[in-house]
Amino acid sequence: MTTATQTKPGLTARLKELATSPWLAFALRLYMGGLFIYASVYKINYPAEFAGSIASYELVPYWAVGAMAMVMPWLELISGVLVVTGIRPKAAILVLAGMMALFTVTIVITLLRGVPIGCGCFHSMEDPITWRTFFRDILWLGMTLHVYFYDRKLHLEHLFLVKVKEL
Numbered sequence: 795m796t797t798a799t800q801t802k803p804g805l806t807a808r809l810k811e812l813a814t815s816p817w818l819a820f821a822l823r824l825y826m827g828g829l830f831i832y833a834s835v836y837k838i839n840y841p842a843e844f845a846g847s848i849a850s851y852e853l854v855p856y857w858a859v860g861a862m863a864m865v866m867p868w869l870e871l872i873s874g875v876l877v878v879t880g881i882r883p884k885a886a887i888l889v890l891a892g893m894m895a896l897f898t899v900t901i902v903i904t905l906l907r908g909v910p911i912g913c914g915c916f917h918s919m920e921d922p923i924t925w926r927t928f929f930r931d932i933l934w935l936g937m938t939l940h941v942y943f944y945d946r947k948l949h950l951e952h953l954f955l956v957k958v959k960e961l
Contacts, residue, residue: 819945822937823887827877829934830870830890833916837867847914851904869893877941880948887945891938898931 812818837844845863848854854862869889876886897915901923904911912920913927 814944816944816946819941819943820947823877823880823883823941823945826887826890826934826937826941827874830874830893831878834867834871834874836917837863838871841867844914847912850909850911850914851900852909853900853903866893883945884942887938887941891935891942894931894935894938898928898935901928901931 841863844867845859848862849856849859870893873886873889873893877883877890901913904923905925905928910922913923914920
């Protein structure tokens with residue numbers, strides 16, 4: 795009986811240590827940054843197609859579609875590069891988390907309305923969104939939040955940027 799109680803706290807502590815590991819957060823940081831860089835490439839190269847994807851959701855006023863199609867991919871690219879390189883990664887991952895939250899809410903609204911459209915996340919011709927898309931986005935949102943709270947490894951800003959105290 796005492797052996798079982800001794801292994802449980804050890805196992806629980808080990809799982810907590812693994813879940814809050816800065817190295818896990820670093821790996822997720824690279825993954826999420828790379829994912830957003832990859833997603834931005836098509837949108838930057840084909841802004842009209844991406845504008846069509848935004849318009850198909852029928853959630854954005856027509857006058858804002860073009861601006862969103864031009865700004866959103868660059869925001870994804872810049873934030874993704876900052877996250878991967880470790881320059882202001884907390885701020886950049888917070889931007890990506892906000893975008894993931896927005897995308898997730900948009901997908902839920904679209905699913906509840908029954909609009910059969912593709913996500914528009916990576917290409918213009920994608921399979922229609924499903925609840926699987928929603929759960930994928932929830933997982934990605936969780937990853938971004940994990941990075942925000944636990945990432946402490948290889949932040950390049952600490953090497954190159956002047957600190958306020960040094961001025």
